[in-house]
Amino acid sequence: MTGTSAMSPLLVALISGGVVLGALTGLLAYVTLLERKFAARMQSRVGPYRVGPHGLLQPIADGVKLLLKEHLVPDAADKGVFNLAPVIFFIPCMLIFASMPFAPGLGVADLNIGVLFFLAVSSMEIVGLFMAGWGSNNKYALISAMRAVNQIISYDLPFVMAALVPVMLAGSMKLSDIATAQQGLWFIAYPVIGQLAFIAFIVAGVAAENRTPFDILEAESELIAGFRVEYSGMKFAFIQLGEYAHVIGTSFLGAALFLGAWAGPGPSWLGPLWFTIKALLVFVLFTWVRWSFLRIKVDQILSISWKLLLPLTLLLLLATAVVIVIRSGAGV
Amino acid sequence: MSEVREIDYTGSERLTMNMGPQHPSAHGVFRAILTLEGEKIVAVDAVIGYLHRCHEKLAETLAYVQYPSIASKTDYVAAMASELAYVMAAEKIGQFEVPKRAQYLRVAVNELQRVASHLLWLGTWCLDMGGALGGGTSVFLYCIREREQILDLFESLVGARLLYGFHQVGGVRYDIPTGWVEQCRTTMDLIEQRLGEYESMLHDNAFFEMRTRGIGVISSQLAQDVGVCGPLLRASGVKYDLRRNAPYSSYEDFEFAVPVETEGDCHARYRVRMVEFRESIRIVRQVLDGLPEGPISSRPGVKSLAQVKVPKGEAYARVEGPRGEVGCYLVADGTNKPYRMKWRGASFSNLAVLPHIIPGVTVADVVAIMGSVDPVFGEVDR
Amino acid sequence: MTSDRARALLSQITGLTVADGGPAVTVHVPTEQLASVAAFVKETIGCAFFAFSTAIDHKADGLETVAYVENLDDNITVVLRAKLGAGNICCPSLVPVYRGANWMERETYDMFGVQFEGHPDLRRILLSDDWDGHPLLKSYAVDTPYPPYR
Numbered sequence: 001m002t003g004t005s006a007m008s009p010l011l012v013a014l015i016s017g018g019v020v021l022g023a024l025t026g027l028l029a030y031v032t033l034l035e036r037k038f039a040a041r042m043q044s045r046v047g048p049y050r051v052g053p054h055g056l057l058q059p060i061a062d063g064v065k066l067l068l069k070e071h072l073v074p075d076a077a078d079k080g081v082f083n084l085a086p087v088i089f090f091i092p093c094m095l096i097f098a099s100m101p102f103a104p105g106l107g108v109a110d111l112n113i114g115v116l117f118f119l120a121v122s123s124m125e126i127v128g129l130f131m132a133g134w135g136s137n138n139k140y141a142l143i144s145a146m147r148a149v150n151q152i153i154s155y156d157l158p159f160v161m162a163a164l165v166p167v168m169l170a171g172s173m174k175l176s177d178i179a180t181a182q183q184g185l186w187f188i189a190y191p192v193i194g195q196l197a198f199i200a201f202i203v204a205g206v207a208a209e210n211r212t213p214f215d216i217l218e219a220e221s222e223l224i225a226g227f228r229v230e231y232s233g234m235k236f237a238f239i240q241l242g243e244y245a246h247v248i249g250t251s252f253l254g255a256a257l258f259l260g261a262w263a264g265p266g267p268s269w270l271g272p273l274w275f276t277i278k279a280l281l282v283f284v285l286f287t288w289v290r291w292s293f294l295r296i297k298v299d300q301i302l303s304i305s306w307k308l309l310l311p312l313t314l315l316l317l318l319a320t321a322v323v324i325v326i327r328s329g330a331g332v
Numbered sequence: 333m334s335e336v337r338e339i340d341y342t343g344s345e346r347l348t349m350n351m352g353p354q355h356p357s358a359h360g361v362f363r364a365i366l367t368l369e370g371e372k373i374v375a376v377d378a379v380i381g382y383l384h385r386c387h388e389k390l391a392e393t394l395a396y397v398q399y400p401s402i403a404s405k406t407d408y409v410a411a412m413a414s415e416l417a418y419v420m421a422a423e424k425i426g427q428f429e430v431p432k433r434a435q436y437l438r439v440a441v442n443e444l445q446r447v448a449s450h451l452l453w454l455g456t457w458c459l460d461m462g463g464a465l466g467g468g469t470s471v472f473l474y475c476i477r478e479r480e481q482i483l484d485l486f487e488s489l490v491g492a493r494l495l496y497g498f499h500q501v502g503g504v505r506y507d508i509p510t511g512w513v514e515q516c517r518t519t520m521d522l523i524e525q526r527l528g529e530y531e532s533m534l535h536d537n538a539f540f541e542m543r544t545r546g547i548g549v550i551s552s553q554l555a556q557d558v559g560v561c562g563p564l565l566r567a568s569g570v571k572y573d574l575r576r577n578a579p580y581s582s583y584e585d586f587e588f589a590v591p592v593e594t595e596g597d598c599h600a601r602y603r604v605r606m607v608e609f610r611e612s613i614r615i616v617r618q619v620l621d622g623l624p625e626g627p628i629s630s631r632p633g634v635k636s637l638a639q640v641k642v643p644k645g646e647a648y649a650r651v652e653g654p655r656g657e658v659g660c661y662l663v664a665d666g667t668n669k670p671y672r673m674k675w676r677g678a679s680f681s682n683l684a685v686l687p688h689i690i691p692g693v694t695v696a697d698v699v700a701i702m703g704s705v706d707p708v709f710g711e712v713d714r
Numbered sequence: 715m716t717s718d719r720a721r722a723l724l725s726q727i728t729g730l731t732v733a734d735g736g737p738a739v740t741v742h743v744p745t746e747q748l749a750s751v752a753a754f755v756k757e758t759i760g761c762a763f764f765a766f767s768t769a770i771d772h773k774a775d776g777l778e779t780v781a782y783v784e785n786l787d788d789n790i791t792v793v794l795r796a797k798l799g800a801g802n803i804c805c806p807s808l809v810p811v812y813r814g815a816n817w818m819e820r821e822t823y824d825m826f827g828v829q830f831e832g833h834p835d836l837r838r839i840l841l842s843d844d845w846d847g848h849p850l851l852k853s854y855a856v857d858t859p860y861p862p863y864r
Contacts, residue, residue, distance in 0.1 A: 043473040139349045143371070143695070212466030213539050221357040221460045221468070221699050291470050294462035294539045297696040298371060381840035388825070389849055556762040556786065559814035572763075572786040648738070648782065661780070663770060672850075674768040674780075681766070684817040713840055 016108050020097055027276070028244045029059035031283065038284060039291045069233035074137060077230065081135030086231065086238035089128025092121045093242035096249040101176045103262050103271035114175035115167055118253055119160050122208070125246060126152045129217075132239065133227035144226030147298050148217040152208060154305040159204035161313030165197035166257040168320050179261030186260040193320050198258045200313050202282075205250045206289055207301065209243070213293040214301055221295075251282035346374070349695075353382045357460040357699040360709030362683075364690070364698065371694045376687055383713035391673035396422050396640040399670075401497035403660075406675060407711040408494060409452055412445040413653030414711070415499040418673075420580060420649035421662035422501045426642040433626045434503035435582040440619040441489070441498060442581075442651070443612040444516075447523060448482040449654035450605050450612075451475040454530065457602075457703035461543050471533065478526055481519045488512060501640045503629025513620050520613045527609055534602075544598035548689050548701035551596060558688065559681040562656020563608060564705065567593045567600035574652035581651075586618045598704040638668045655679050655706055677711035715788045720759045724792075727751065738782075738791040745796045745805055749832070752781070752811045755792050760785040764814035769826040771852045776800040777826055781808060781815070798828070807833040825850035 033048065033055065040047025048055030073079055098121075099114040101107035111117050126148060133145020167173055169190060170181035178187075187194045207214040217226045228239045255261060255278035262271030296304075347368040352358035361382035367375040387406055391399050403418040404411030416438055423430060430438075455475030462468020483493045490496045490506055498504055534540045550560060555568040565572055573590040575583040591607035593600035631640070642664040650659035659676030682705050690698060720739050725732045729747055733740040743751045755761045767781035781794040798805055807830035808815035819830045820839040827848035830836055838845060847854055 039469075043470045044477060045473065139347060143349075143368075212462060215466060216696070219696070221462075222696050224356060291467055292533075293467040294458060294537070294543055295466055295468075295696075296539050296542050297694060299694070300542050381838075381842070384840040386849055389854075553762070554813070557764060557813045559764040559766065559812075559818075570786055577786070577789055657765065659766065659782075661766070661768065661782075672770050674766065676766040680817065681814060684814060688813065 013108065017098070020102075020108055021094065024094070024097055024245065024248075025241075028241055028248060029063065031244055031248055031280075032062070032240075033059050034280070034283070035287050038287050042288075042291050063237070066234055066237040069236075071233045071235060072230070074230050076137045078135040078137060081131050082230070083135075083235070085128050085132035085135055086235040086242070087128070088131055089125055090238045090242040090245075092124035092128070093245040093249065095121045095124075096246070097252070099175060100249070100252055100256070101179070101261075102275055103268070104176060104179075106272065107176075110174065110176050112172075112174045115163060115173045115178070115253075115257075118175075118249070119156070119163060122246060122249065123152060123156045125242065128242075129227055132231070136227070136230040138230055140223040140225075141227045141229050144217045144219070144223045144229075147219075148210070148227065150298060151210070151214065151216060151301055151305075154302050155204050155207035155214075155309075158200060158305060158309040158313045159208050161310070161317055162197050162200040162204055163253070163257060164317055165193060165320050168317070168324060169193075175256050175261070179256055179263070182260040183263060186258065186263070188258040193316065193323060194258065196316055197313075197320075198254075200309065200316065201254055201258065202285060202289070204309060204313075205254065206286060207305070209247050209250060209286070211247070211286060211290045213289070213295050215290075215295055216298050216301060219295060247286060248279065248283060251279040251286065254282040255279040345369075351698065353379075357702060359456065359702060359707055361713075362702070362707065362709060364686075366690075366695070366698070368695070371696075373690055373693055373695065373698065376690045378683065378686055380683065380709070381713050383709045385714065387675055387714040388673050391670055391675075393669065395637040395668045396501055396642060396670070397634045397637060397668075399673075400499050400501075401495065404495040404497065405710060406677060406714055407653060407655065407658065407679070407708050409708045409710075410445050410449040410654045410658075411495050412441045412498060413651050413658050415496065416442060416581070417649055417651045417653075417658045417660040418662075419499045419501050420651065421647050421660040421673075422640070422642050422664075422670075424647035424649050425645040425662060425664050426501070426640075428502045429630045430503055430581070431627045431630055432582065432624045433507075434628045434630075436619050436623050437504050437508070437628065438499065438581045439583060439586065440516075440616055440623075441486070441496075441504075442653075443615045443619070444482050444485060446612045446654045447609060447616075448479050450609055451479040451482075451523075453605065453654075453703075453706040455479075457700075457706070458534075460699040460703040461540075471530065474526070474530065478523050481522065485512070485516055485519060488515070500629060500631070500634060501642075502631035503627070505629070505633070507628045513623075516616065516620060520616055524610065524613050527606070531606060541599065543696075543700050544602060544704070546595075547598045547693065547697050548704060549596045550685055550689055554685065554688055555596070558685045560656070560685050561678050561681060562652065562654070563601055563604045564682055564685075565656065566591060567604045568596040569594040574650055574657060578650070580649075585622070586615045588612075588615050598700055601704045641666065641668050642670075650676070653678055655708065655711070656682060658711075675714050677714055679705075679707040679709070679711040680714075683707045683712050715760055715785060715790060717790050720785075720790050720792060723758065724751075724755075727754070738793050740793040740795065743794055743796045745798060745802075748779075748794065748796050749806045749808065749811060752783070752794060752808050755783060755794065756811055759790060759792060760788065761790065761792050762786070764808075764812040764818075765791075767808065767815055767818040767822065769822045769828055769850075771826065771850065773852050774800060776802060777828060779805055779822065779828065781818075783812065803827055804829045804831055806831050809833050824848065827851065 037047040048058035051057040051061045096118050098108045099111045099117040101110045129148045130145045133141040166187045170178040188198045210217050259278040262275040264274030349366045352363035353361040363379040365377040366373050400415045403414045406414045455472035458468040458471035487493050490498050550568045552569045555565050571592045576590050588611040591604045593603055644666045646663040648661045650657050656678035658678050661674035662670050663672040665671040724741050729744050731742040761783040763784040763786050765782035770778045777798045779796045784791050805828050822828050824838045824840050
């Protein structure tokens with residue numbers, strides 16, 4: 001990056017942050033369309049079709065609609081908490097992209113603890129979520145918030161364990177190092193360990209993002225819409241966008257950790273495109289799971305996490321360590 | 333507040349939660365006032381009546397020729413069965429004869445109705461358990477797609493898709509149009525094949541099993557005591573089907589199996605209904621094969637309100653609707669209007685079991701149990 | 715157990731009138747005996763299934779309650795009918811014998827105003843709590859003068 005020396009680091013960060021944020025918002029809008037179209041095809045429907053050719057302008061119409069909607073605040077709500085919650089929810093969901101390198105050297109901040117930063121920030125969303133549930137002063141929202149705390153704490157552990165497998169294989173927490181380490185062999189192709197870790201990552205990821213079959217906190221047939229039941233207009237849009245940002249962020253992480261990030265045929269400037277395509281593939285996998293299964297109950301979700309997923313991912317981590325030691329021992 | 337179970341531990345606060353009448357899985361307008369300890373329900377007060385139209389008073393003011401089309405508005409998901417119960421009660425008192433062809437047509441439409449109604453049950457139940465933003469919607473939309481085909485059949489037969497007015501005292505109003513039999517056969521083949529697809533989606537699905545096995549168990553004793561009927565009664569181990577035990581409308585001519593399960597939980601109800609789907613299709617095929625020629629009604633078409641006069645007397649006629657025993661208790665006084673009509677809605681009795689089985693389960697189970705009971709509130713509130 | 719045997723058993727009880735004919739066994743029961751006869755029908759005749767119960771308004775002759783119970787194994791239907799008599803609205807409840815009578819009797823109370831003695835929870839069920847009158851009584855006008863649907 002020539003010429004950046006003249007600019008202050010802060011300015012560079014601001015510009016690159018702005019570019020990522022802008023591109024991301026556009027991507028998010030169209031990811032909702034992708035999900036709706038994909039779900040529609042699964043259910044032998046057409047999906048959004050009226051706004052623009054093949055419904056391509058639908059996300060914009062949705063955005064405009066949500067912008068124009070009235071902001072309702074329940075009379076008995078804790079107004080400060082209620083109004084602040086969507087923002088608190090939204091910020092960590094967008095912040096997770098800060099450590100994401102979209103190509104070698106292209107990203108906001110390629111931290112040397114990128115994975116840790118991602119995992120730490122992404123579980124911050126629970127604060128906003130609980131504030132939304134509490135501030136709404138609605139019993140459904142409160143139950144949903146309680147469930148959220150239970151579930152996200154339970155599933156962040158196996159999620160971290162699954163994400164640690166590639167970290168161990170690459171020997172670095174820096175996402176670009178992990179990507180470089182996969183130049184020869186994507187980690188998903190790593191014998192046995194890679195596939196198991198990917199499956200665990202997807203399962204824990206679905207749960208950490210509160211999507212069906214683990215969407216007990218939204219659970220519109222029990223809790224109507226859970227913590228967001230009282231939100232309308234742009235505040236609702238913030239929560240919705242935040243959720244999609246979280247899903248897409250997790251998809252990018254999955255693509256970075258297991259699918260070789262920007263590696264792909266063609267010139268190197270196609271890297272970000274390959275990365276995005278891989279992330280969208282992971283996203284479609286999440287979507288596929290979502291629209292195929294029924295929801296399970298909170299106690300079952302917790303027992304799956306603590307009794308099944310966590311011990312298994314721990315074992316997997318142990319196995320990875322053993323493999324690394326054996327291979328390095330063989331090398332030495 | 334009924335059935336409060338005191339749980340013996342301190343430090344827990346109770347929360348009263350109003351589920352319904354405006355709730356996605358209220359299946360209409362059911363209101364359950366739940367008392368919660370955490371996620372566990374310790375007491376429930378079921379409130380019904382939001383859809384009450386006083387059908388029974390209405391029936392006293394409408395003639396025998398008018399009411400069948402209103403009867404379809406009790407259980408609007410299975411209108412054919414409701415109409416049949418009413419006209420059968422009138423026929424029973426008046427000893428009106430029903431031609432064989434009309435009886436067979438009644439069987440055909442009632443079995444088609446059962447398939448349509450069960451499709452709606454499967455779809456909405458999965459919607460309850462899987463959510464509007466999850467796999468439940470997929471099953472729901474598939475089921476609705478198939479149900480449309482049956483409604484198309486009804487449309488070409490009657491001209492209406494939901495509330496038919498097909499039955500009249502002494503027979504049926506419409507004969508089948510040309511090509512209907514072939515259309516019906518194609519639809520049955522299609523639905524039978526699609527049923528296999530649903531089963532492959534649900535039957536061994538771990539998530540589905542986790543949500544339904546051992547949930548909402550109704551013992552056979554409780555089921556009989558409360559008057560639970562239809563698939564719920566059979567899922568509780570009582571082999572009782574009015575089509576077999578008290579045949580009406582020539583049901584004795586057809587071969588079909590009556591499925592019975594003994595567990596009494598949501599999964600048993602699912603299995604019973606899945607067999608009923610196939611048995612209904614089998615009966616429809618038998619009707620189409622053996623449809624006799626002849627008149628479709630022993631009485632002329634409806635021209636005036638005074639056309640049907642039922643002698644003094646009373647009768648209780650019941651049919652096996654998709655949700656169970658739909659009964660019509662009619663007291664006639666010799667005029668063209670009933671003196672008194674009592675409607676025994678299958679959903680009313682089925683729903684009455686909820687206060688007995690809900691305490692002790694969690695919030696998520698309530699929707700699974702509600703869906704497996706399959707209430708239609710037009711029939712509960714009448 | 716058969717319908718004929720049930721008829722014979724029931725006609726041995728003093729005070730009951732067993733109507734002849736018909737597939738269902740119809741018994742006219744004095745109100746004070748209703749609960750004990752219901753228990754007898756459930757225990758001895760095996761009618762465990764509670765189909766429905768309701769009432770009929772005979773205008774000047776007063777109300778009559780009707781309950782259908784069935785023995786599903788042997789296909790026996792027993793109809794318990796009890797004339798309350800002119801002006802009387804009290805009737806013993808069947809809830810201690812059949813749990814299904816709970817909602818049915820609440821409905822009968824709602825529609826006819828029959829006071830079921832021994833019912834654990836006699837409230838209106840279909841109509842709202844502030845409703846005036848009992849609509850299925852023949853004296854209740856169809857174009858209701860009562861609030862809230864004047």
